[in-house]
Amino acid sequence: MAVSERGPRERMVFSAAQLIRRDGVTATGLRDVAAHAGAPRGSLGHYFPGGKEQLVNEAVAWAGRYAAKRVDRFLAEMSEPSPSRLFAAMVRQWTDEFETVGFTSGCPVVAATVDWADSTESTRAAAADAFAGWSRPVARALTGMGVPAERAEPLATLMISALEGAILIARAERDVRALTTVARELAPLLDGAVIRRT
Amino acid sequence: MAVSERGPRERMVFSAAQLIRRDGVTATGLRDVAAHAGAPRGSLGHYFPGGKEQLVNEAVAWAGRYAAKRVDRFLAEMSEPSPSRLFAAMVRQWTDEFETVGFTSGCPVVAATVDWADSTESTRAAAADAFAGWSRPVARALTGMGVPAERAEPLATLMISALEGAILIARAERDVRALTTVARELAPLLDGAVIRRT
DNA sequence: GCTCTACTATGACGGCTGTCATAATCGACG
DNA sequence: CGTCGATTATGACAGCCGTCATAGTAGAGC
Numbered sequence: 001m002a003v004s005e006r007g008p009r010e011r012m013v014f015s016a017a018q019l020i021r022r023d024g025v026t027a028t029g030l031r032d033v034a035a036h037a038g039a040p041r042g043s044l045g046h047y048f049p050g051g052k053e054q055l056v057n058e059a060v061a062w063a064g065r066y067a068a069k070r071v072d073r074f075l076a077e078m079s080e081p082s083p084s085r086l087f088a089a090m091v092r093q094w095t096d097e098f099e100t101v102g103f104t105s106g107c108p109v110v111a112a113t114v115d116w117a118d119s120t121e122s123t124r125a126a127a128a129d130a131f132a133g134w135s136r137p138v139a140r141a142l143t144g145m146g147v148p149a150e151r152a153e154p155l156a157t158l159m160i161s162a163l164e165g166a167i168l169i170a171r172a173e174r175d176v177r178a179l180t181t182v183a184r185e186l187a188p189l190l191d192g193a194v195i196r197r198t
Numbered sequence: 199m200a201v202s203e204r205g206p207r208e209r210m211v212f213s214a215a216q217l218i219r220r221d222g223v224t225a226t227g228l229r230d231v232a233a234h235a236g237a238p239r240g241s242l243g244h245y246f247p248g249g250k251e252q253l254v255n256e257a258v259a260w261a262g263r264y265a266a267k268r269v270d271r272f273l274a275e276m277s278e279p280s281p282s283r284l285f286a287a288m289v290r291q292w293t294d295e296f297e298t299v300g301f302t303s304g305c306p307v308v309a310a311t312v313d314w315a316d317s318t319e320s321t322r323a324a325a326a327d328a329f330a331g332w333s334r335p336v337a338r339a340l341t342g343m344g345v346p347a348e349r350a351e352p353l354a355t356l357m358i359s360a361l362e363g364a365i366l367i368a369r370a371e372r373d374v375r376a377l378t379t380v381a382r383e384l385a386p387l388l389d390g391a392v393i394r395r396t
Numbered sequence: 397g398c399t400c401t402a403c404t405a406t407g408a409c410g411g412c413t414g415t416c417a418t419a420a421t422c423g424a425c426g
Numbered sequence: 427c428g429t430c431g432a433t434t435a436t437g438a439c440a441g442c443c444g445t446c447a448t449a450g451t452a453g454a455g456c
Contacts, residue, residue, distance in 0.1 A: 008403095024313040026224035029443065042404045045446075052444065104316045113370045114312045115222040118302045127370040157367065157376050158383045164366055165359030172311045172325040178355050185356045189387040206433095227413065240434045243416075250414065 009047040011037040017059040021108035025056055025115035025123075056112060057126040063108040064130025071137040081145050083190035084183075086138070087159050091183040094167055095176040103174045106167055109134075135160055146194040155193055162186060207245040209235040215257040219306035223254055223313035223321075254310060255324040261306040262328025269335040279343050281388035282381075284336070285357050289381040292365055293374040301372045304365055307332075333358055344392040353391055360384060 015037035019028040030052055034041040048054045074089040075081060097105075109130045116123040138156035143149055162182045169178035213235035217226040228250055232239040246252045272287040273279060295303075307328045314321040336354035341347055360380045367376035 022316055024222060024224055026222055027313065040404050046403060106312060109370075110366055111312050113366050114304060114309050115225065117369045118220055124370060124372070128372075131367050131370055154379045154383050157364075157379045158360060161363030161367060161376060161380050162356060162360045163363065165361065165363035166355070168308055168311050168362055169329050169355065169359060171315045172322060172329055174322070174326075178359060181352045181355045182359050185352050185387075238434050244433065
């Protein structure tokens with residue numbers, strides 16, 4: 001095992017995340033996922049014996065890990081890190097996508113929460129894990145920049161909340177205005193939380 | 199006409215909004231809406247000749263008007279208005295619902311955006327209108343409290359973004375933590391935008 | 397070469413969807 | 427009383443859904 005070079009299973013999870021974040025969980029059919037992944041429909045039952053529920057949960061988990069990795073990458077690429085610059089990078093990822101690809105897709109974790117949080121417990125838990133796994137590196141980054149430990153987690157929650165909300169508004173308005181606005185307005189508050197720093 | 203005492207038509211729009219904010223747009227069937235409203239299924243085609251699309255759009259518009267009215271009511275009930283207190287009231291509406299009714303339902307406008315923003319143009323536009331109609335009274339309230347005109351609208355966008363995002367996280371976590379956090383963390387920034395005031 | 401496992405392929409199944417056509421029913425108005 | 431419009435009732439329709447059963451095809455290990 002181990003070195004499977006991007007197998008059909010992984011492709012299906014990835015495709016599921018892409019379709020879910022565009023059309024929602026309910027509107028995304030398993031046949032669509034297989035077709036989008038270029039994978040045989042008959043493999044779905046094999047790789048995901050738990051059915052659609054398992055596939056959706058894995059897609060949500062994948063999205064959470066992806067978001068967390070992006071935070072680490074933003075941090076590594078930053079020459080002079082600051083909370084506002086980290087938030088700006090997180091926001092810019094979305095303004096870039098909206099302006100180049102279009103406003104067709106949002107966040108898969110949000111879609112899963114909206115569509116299945118009340119009906120499918122395991123998916124609700126997967127979404128909660130995704131948010132937690134995304135928030136953790138953000139909070140860690142903030143403490144690394146000099147934000148007191150007790151404020152890092154609340155500020156990370158605020159950042160993710162504002163970002164997710166702005167993504168929704170931007171999608172509805174087909175305008176990145178909400179995203180650039182929250183980045184600008186939140187900047188002084190975020191940088192003001194830094195205590196020590198040369 | 200005019201004095202129709204909460205007719206079946208209005209009840210169906212209301213029921214649609216309730217079901218949509220719990221299960222999402224796609225998972226909400228027209229038969230469910232009629233049953234929830236205690237209305238005859240055969241009436242759907244009569245009152246909404248535009249089909250499900252029309253019903254969903256009216257439900258979204260209704261939700262937008264409702265949110266706007268709530269802002270005005272919060273303002274009227276406030277003895278010493280301040281931006282942070284207005285935001286706290288908006289957040290408290292949701293913490294109250296989550297703690298009493300449970301975490302079953304979110305915001306219908308968000309559900310419509312997630313499920314149909316990319317596939318149904320009219321619904322996307324209805325969601326944008328709902329956000330705009332909700333943002334307007336918030337911005338107006340801020341200027342009334344002494345926030346400079348050019349900052350009122352951006353701050354209103356930030357408030358609604360953070361609120362919507364926190365609602366999503368709270369639903370996923372089944373915990374109001376995210377909501378109380380954004381209310382607390384955003385308070386000094388909001389009140390700091392007030393210029394003149396006795 | 398055989399075997400056994402992993403994967404693929406295909407179609408059927410019941411159930412649900414939104415939409416529409418047709419009728420029956422009601423209620424007011426002339 | 428009769429009529430006509432608005433509302434309700436019911437069922438049919440094609441289409442999609444997730445799931446499952448069955449069968450076919452590789453491909454590695456011995």
